Amino acid sequence: MKRLRIRMMLAAALMPVLSACGTSHPADVSGLRRVVGTDLIGARGATAEDQRKIDRTVVGICAGGIWTRAECGRHGGAK
Known part of the structure; x- marks a missing residue:
């Protein structure tokens, strides 16, 4: 049930983005921002902190159901 609610929130947040055309930005993407977060900003992959x-970021994307279970499982699996 929680996963469905998260998907519905994400879909509601993305609707303005997916249905809009032109040059104006979406009015509100707060749902997507809550799922993806802001941790990735400035990360370059060069350090353990990065x-x-x-x-x-991947945890939020997986928890939000944006990626499939198989895609989430591949994160960090290939070394």
Whole structure:
């Protein structure tokens, strides 16, 4: 039930983006921002802290149901 609610919130947040055309930006993407977060900003992948930022972003994307279970499972699996 929680996963469905998250998906519905994400869909509601993306509707203005997906249905709009022109040059104006979407009015509100707060739902997507809550799922994806802001940890990735400034991360370059060069340090352990950067990797933690990437991992935190992936956790939000997986928890929000944006990526499939298989895609989430591949994160960090290939070394």
